[in-house]
Amino acid sequence: MSQRPLGAQISHMLKSRGVDVIFGIPGVHNQEMYRGIEEAGITHVLARHEQGAGFMADGYARASGKPGVAYIITGPGLCNIMTPLGQAYSDSVPVLAISSCLDETARRRGQLHQMLDQEAAGACVCEWSLEARDAESAYGLIDRALTEFATGRKRPRHIQVPIRALEGLADAPPAELPCLQTETRPVAAAERIVAALKASERPMFVFGGGAVEGAKDWKAVVEQAGAASFTTYAGRGVAAGHALDFGAYLARPESAGMIAKADLVIAVGTELSEVDLWRDELGHEGRFIRVDIDPEVLRAASGTELAFQADAAALAREILSVGGFEAEAGWREADVAAAKARWRAESDAERPGIVPICDALRDVLPGDTMFYSDMTQFAYTAKEVWPMDRPGHWHHPFGFGTLGYALPAAIGGAVARAGKPTLCIAGDYGFQYTIQELATAVELRLPLPILLWDNGKLKEIEDSMVRAQIAPKAVDQINPDFVALAKAYGAYAEKPESPEGVAQGVMTAFEADGPTLIHVTPAVSA
Template sequence: MPHTRPLGAQISHMLKDRGVDVIFGIPGVHNQEMYRGIEEAGITHVLARHEQGAGFMADGYARASGRPGVAYVITGPGLCNIMTPMGQAYSDSVPMLVISSCLDETAAKRGQLHQMKDQRAAAATVCDWSEEARTAEAAYALVDRALREMDTDRPRPKHIQVPIAQLEAAAPPFVAGGLIAGNSAAPEAQMREVAALLATSKRPLLVLGGGTTQASDQVRAFLGKCPAAVFTSYAGRGVVAPSYGLLFGSTLARPDSANVLAEADLVIAVGTELAQVDLWRDRLGHTAPLIRVDIDTEVLSNSSDAHLRIQCDAARFFEAVTAKINGAQTVWDPAAVAARRARWRSEIDAERTGIVPVCDALRACLPDGTMIYSDMTQLAYAAKEVWDMDQPGHWHHPYGFGTLGYAIPAAIGGGVARKGLPTMAIIGDYGFHYTMQELGVAVELGLPLPILLWDNGKLGEIEDSMVRAQIAPNAVIAHNPDFCKLAEAFGAQSAAPQSLHDMQAAVRTAFDADGPTLIYVTPDISR
């Protein structure tokens, strides 16, 4: 029979009951009661070096596992430090639950340790919702609400804060048991209308976003009956096989992609916001009817140019539509698709000289099923457009919020979620400065994590932008350390290959190491 425990301990036991196996965080005097029950509940705790790292680890864990990433942080600065990862998780639809302590009283008392004017409201600016649990019953209800919404609605981060006195107080048992499963069924009448439109379409075109990564089988089955042209967002890469002859890839940001969309006689956008960071232009470019499919009512409400708006899970949508079509003959030309992609690849190679060969060499040496976490760096920017993924949900990037320092801690979270499976990080020299301390966590955990550090000696993307804007580049160069020696000081291994062949060898070796390996690469490697 469950017994009374301090609420801090009960929360850990409840999370374990709800399927949580790992918590990322840093203990402090304010939240130490949350740590009372972690080991007793059988949960693994990963000690980050900074709360920002803990948040990115939870994000990486969630993206790799499909389960919520959970983090424990302290009042005030701990919560402030994790707000950047919360903002990133919000923009990229990542399920993350942040539980923090909070002061018992702030309105009539000043000068307390870690005091903020309104901690709950501050967190609310970067997550789906932020609430305070002033009783044990409220804490249990909010935990279940958060986990249930992550399962049934668009997954996004939530924050729950609990007053210190409540964490310390004896609390009754929570109710054991699972959560209610979601059911975003496809609306029958709208499915008939979609099927009717497809029956007369000769140039149907799909735009597939990150919301389709769990629907790859259903998408491919649909394309087997209706050979539509396909664009993916960066997050949607891998939903369609690279060998599919009508795949335009993740090239929506190419200005000429608007001309392709204008050729379509029906456009179906599924699981994508069609946001600025997807298109880098104001309009998609279509003139044909547009069907928007999404589980998020906000996305659908903002789709003023849509002929049809359908609130539905991507997998159920494609299952329902595929069952209603008898097959279709389209006039898209695979040779024309290939020619356009070749031209765009040449554009990317010209824009970022020397990076495309590095991407090709890196892709060729990775084990099957490698999961990649990248940072805001020019190597990743090029790779997102030229690197078709073999399977969905295996390249993670800070797309919307666009924070530096994401890749290493997120890859650590991914490595924790995928023990025994290949995971790697790609980061730039400047981004490495943001979260380099988390390298110690990867060493501590013995993660065989290759970290490809692309050092162009500057904030290269910002310098290029300044030049285009006719601004004399300034404040774009920082003094860098000897990155290899720094990695070794943490206890990691390092390599500084001088050729693409040597880089490939270093990457292969790193996957078999007993800890992380920093692989230092400069633009000279492809010359």
């Protein structure tokens, strides 16, 4: 068909650009976008709330490496997905939200789903939020978003299309754009970094999420250079198996002293933000080099001597190509191991009962398990003490720090990785933000274990109040019978009594024909 309603043409265009799955909820305002989904051969996942749809798209994008796409209605639909879009912005995740919008809002008030400025609302949490008033504009903005996802920092975009435009007949979208050859060889940056490594006796790398795609090459760089390394939480696994890797313990105060011992620190693909360090300064005293695809963050840290805007993976390959920086380690493996043992013990003491469960799980989980965790004490401990043997396999709402992320994001990840193990980790409070998405997991018959850490309160907030000498207030809550509630949704559920029982429950859940809630309390490790 040369002409279809624009809403249908959009689905056909997305399919031609490689989009296989769309997350969303239909409504009277965006129903035209649903006209072409089945005809285009796209799978639609029905969320129970637009917040869930956004997190599913986020989880799908992180697991697949492809953009996550969500169809959203006017007004409240856009408002409901703003939290997931904010999280995707913070964590550099390529999510494309396409919503309907009213045809006219300046003259007429009181319309269904009317907002004062929907486009501006989307712009608060996206790289950009723009209105496409006709087919040509819609096609152009979709291609712009997909091109920017492929060539720059992967942050969410929002496109809104007036209802009348969605309903109107439109010509077919243009043919897919030719494949972009975007990689350039960062020769000068590589040569400067190699020269710095040659002049260094105790080099150190700090890897963030931006280094994940080039992890194998960066590990080769640190090993050849005899360098030590730290990773941010998002960068865990980049230097997996490297004997001089301090792991994801940057937030430990003592890490600043370790970093101060380096005569050269190279930070790759990391903002070194508050949620990476939990202090104002990294701690470096020697030379400091930064590498990032985003120029905005290159000079954000004090003491930066050199800053290179470059794709991290391409730069690692170029450094190895230049070569000639092999060195004996100025760091002692025993010192690195001792520091990690101290920090693990500190983490265990701060939040008792979690480390034994992590250890039991690590003993049995398949190596390619992908994790999605929420803002919960279990995840705060696991992010430090659980060394990942591969990068890009633990996803968490790092920067924006929203509750309710884990379950819907894990659903999106499980959809992207059909047949591969996916594990959801949530706390008792945050789980209730998006618990309704359990129905989606049941509907899709996903073999998804959901480890629910239930300490009966907002324990992290209670601890923070106590440290601030504030009498704990509003941190205790009445929880439902989670096992019964999960079964009411049609899911499986169990309540193990030991760390080994938790591990066995997760392994059994991987083989089930639907999701399994595994209810875990601190008493399990008592």
